[in-house]
Amino acid sequence: MVVLMRRRLVWALAFVLVLSLTGQEDTAKKPARTISIVAERFFFSPSKIKVKEGETVEFVLTSDDTDHGFHVPAAGIDVAIPPSGKGEARVRFTAIKKGNFRFECSRACGAGHNLMRGEIIVR
Ligand SMILES: [Cu+2]
Structure with a gap:
């Protein structure tokens, strides 16, 4: 029980950290839309996401099984996705230039x- 609570606290802190980090980056930009991405062994769905240049979107990330991560090297994004049933991670992405960006x-x-x-x- 204590371990579970401690885990929840860690997730809560991680979530606040993500919000504060992304908040600093995008204070002026409100997301035009949210895009839900589900992670499960061993794929993301959807795995191809189209965004217009200049658009800010918010990814809502959930897992269908275990812990996963969402790493977009070109954007400096790396967030933990909690396991199934333990919540979600949200992160904003601003498409500052055209191109294909791996996650x-x-x-x-x-x-x-x-x-x-x-x-x-x-x-
Ligand atoms: Cu993995």
């Missing part, structure tokens, strides 16, 4: 972890 899982989640990736397509 990947950043928490070791099993044999197919390295295959777990997707792409943000900015046009």
